[in-house]
Amino acid sequence: MSPREHTHPAVEDVELVAVLSALAEPTRLRIVRMLAAMEGERAWRDIDLPIARSTLSHHLKILRNAGLVQNRTEGTRCFVSLRGEELEDRFPGLLECVLACRDAGAADADGAECGL
């Protein structure tokens, strides 16, 4: 289909288990890190990951349904951004401390490995 309007769950309807599940997958965590590292939105088209576009669409849908991410449509293209403040309201500190952590296996938003 096309970048049609999507529904986003209300903040109060966002569930913890859904958020944790969404974050508990390396590719999705990487997407979240990437979005967090840029203050603003990111063009769908410019999200460059070593996965098929349909797979990317799938992961973004899960992040969207979990309340982590929101889409904005502009013509035939769309932009993705983190629902940072809303998440902070719902689960204070959660996103922040997940992002703060950089373990050995945590790839950087750009794809490079990160020591600390």
Next chain:
Amino acid sequence: MSPREHTHPAVEDVELVAVLSALAEPTRLRIVRMLAAMEGERAWRDIDLPIARSTLSHHLKILRNAGLVQNRTEGTRCFVSLRGEELEDRFPGLLECVLACRDAGAADADGAECGL
């Protein structure tokens, strides 16, 4: 088998994705909440959940491998406890804000529903 000694990962080897995966399952989250609500250890035998004992063993293994929980063996029985301080060292604030949240679907440690 029996409550034999288990290996626990070193704090520095605990991975974020493993922790999030472990917490992203209702039964396991409930176990963690229960352990957090009691300051100390809990006898395996006394963990009362509506699942088979083998399933409980499975979930505890996942929590253990993720670094969230530790086992202590005493004779033929064992005791489970949260690795609270170590988790705090590794991922500051994470466990705390996960536990702080009580969403609509979050069952209490005792099994009762909890409004707030």
Next chain:
DNA sequence: TTCGATATTCGATATTCGTCGAACATCGAA
């Protein structure tokens, strides 16, 4: 209108996950 770009959905596949009961291993007590 026709076409190309864009993102989603569909169908298929392989894998992982949660669950159970049964079998097993270990320890302490009789």
Next chain:
DNA sequence: TTCGATGTTCGACGAATATCGAATATCGAA
């Protein structure tokens, strides 16, 4: 030693998930 209690592992099952390529729907431009 024999037994019972206690957890763990095994084998099996269905459900959920990650992945891909192909098909599809929508928009903007030619």
